Amino acid sequence: REMAEESIFRNLLEILISASSEIEQACKDSGELVDLDTCLLLIAECFRCLRNACVQCAKNQHVMRNLGLIATSVHLIKLLHGIQIKEELLLTALRCSLQFLGNVAAGNGDSQNSIWKCAFPDLFLTCLTYSDEKIVAYCCMVLFTCLNSDKVRELLDPGNLTVAVRVLKVYEERLDSEWSFLIVTDHLLKCPELVKALYAKLSNQERVTLLELVMTKAIEKNLVTTEEMNVFMRLADFVAGCFQEKCEAVLKFTSTADTEDKEALVTIRLLDVLCEMTSNNGQLEHLQALPGLLETAIDTLRLTHLAGKQAVNIFTARHALTGQEEISHPAVGFKSHLIRLIGNLCHKNKENQDKV
Template sequence: MAAPRPPPGRLSGVMVPAPIQDLEALRALTALFKEQRNRNLDTIGVAVDLILLFRELRVEQESLLTAFRCGLQFLGNIASRNEDSQSIVWMHAFPELFLSCLNHPDKKIVAYSSMILFTSLNSERMKELEENLNIAIDVIEAHQKQPESEWPFLIITDHFLKSPELVKVMYAKMSNQERVTLLDLMIAKIMGDEPLSKDEIPVFLSHAELIASTFVDQCKTVLKLTSEQHAEDEEALATIRLLDVLCEMTANTDLLGYLQVFPGLLERVIELLRVIHAAGSDTMNIFSTCARMKAEGDVSHMAEGFKSHLIRLIGNLCYKNKDNQDKVNELDGIALILDSCSIDDKNPFLTQWVVLAIRNLTEDNSQNQDLIAKMEEQGLADASLLKKVGFEVEKRGDKLILKSTSDTPQL
């Protein structure tokens, strides 16, 4: 790691900007350095010193802000597609420049400093970020404040998410709002138009370990949301986003197998579904069933859809997995899933996820099929409910058979 640079010089104890005689000349110089033949590495240290001086002054004069921005553009251009320049920029700029600029109130300064960071990062320098986590977290905050800005987004998706070690230490230090932002981008990466590459699969398996272990440890924090006093609890909302990530990860065949055998995950999901189902039935709260349709423009709460996603995750974890199918049976999870199937405006697509879960639980599993058939015979499962999720019970001699109906399940 490069040694910290000394602070810019002072005159009479007062920080002053270097004289800028011709701003247009600085702009022209910035443009010239887009061409590799015009690059002069000796100017990088001076440019960094000027930029740090502008940041130290904290002035809002337009001319100084423009010079500030031009200095950053100059560094971005000189480092573009040139490894030698990137190395020199990193040596002079890290970490002070990024600590000074990534949280600046001027959007362009944040964008330009993000461009320099994106251009300069490589696998070795990522390790230095683990020792300077404030820089990485500043990037997350920059994306929160400017989601339309390209550079913070690219830093996170093209650099951070490729380093499970960095993500793990970042996650431990970030605020819950920042965690939600990071998890949202993880979901976007998994659901992107391009499937995860062979090189990305091992990385996301490491992410899956972090997400699953954190969810297993913290999932009961969502119960805080049953109290109006904690209706916007940020820790609970971050935990909900963990569930969303697990749903998308288990929809990926390359990640599914690992999560199907993750210790305690399936058991904890069933337990949580049971608790929130009971909590929603006992008192009126965010987990209670709501059969009315929301008016246009109503704002959804992050907890909406939580029950649907729990059932979706159970179904995914049981896909072609006999051990998990049997485990849900042992934990009385099948009756719980069927009992959870009702029209609920707070849980869009609940019926569809119940259908998928029951299909995955009964596929090539005669024991689970027999259980559901007996439940219907004993009045523990309503025939209309089974039909609603796409099944019916047929008696063949002394045996009850659960079969899929040809009708499309009712929504």
């Protein structure tokens, strides 16, 4: 592939431009039955050639970008989406086009910037909502490859935040999607302001999913740089604030009818994350000093204990329950987690110990 002449890529560009014109004309003549099969086959083959030619080849990546192949490809992808048919030929063309964008961007900052300029946010929003799983996965691959700290901050714009929301939905709907997982854990969670804005936009079920991803980062405990420490602390501040605000929602579980209450499930997950965060000695002092967190944990423990004594429910001491208790109930262990959090917050901290 290193020996490929620029003329080859120029020829492929001309074919794609011609194909774009044919599709545009077909869309205008929508009243007539137009056969695009040959055109779609040709598009797919062109993108296969381009995709393969730029694998680990910076020279070809630069040539393709300078010829305008990225802009042409993005334009063509938008046209293909507009055809609104789900035939295999169309899906193959779309998949190959996104694979090309992923490969031309890999390890190449200039190409990443070019794709971002042409494709963000419209193309990502279009492809992230596609019904074809491969197209969604390849779109996530392109997005992950293009993202950096500056581009992540662009997601804070209200019009762009939908991209982040959609990525989380993709992860929630397709738990085997490695790229959506990496976008959240390697990029989005590194911007606490974005996490806060994203959290506000999410349903309670989606918040549970986001908090589970926060948990995976908290468990890693491999923070090295000062910047990583600062990000973690700001994230911890946010999680603690959410817990303090919504902690009493867990009391909805005193009713057997509310075992699926999503707001209460969020509270449980917030506590899980805080337990994990306070198990990290590097950041423990910061968390121990958070205003009101210890008091909230103690008050919540008192309330759940009282709720368990007033009636037989999930917060009732185990020995007082009948054998019909659902071990799988989401609130099982909530009180023990509260005790764990209180213990962590008091670890080698006399001021907090005295409060307890």
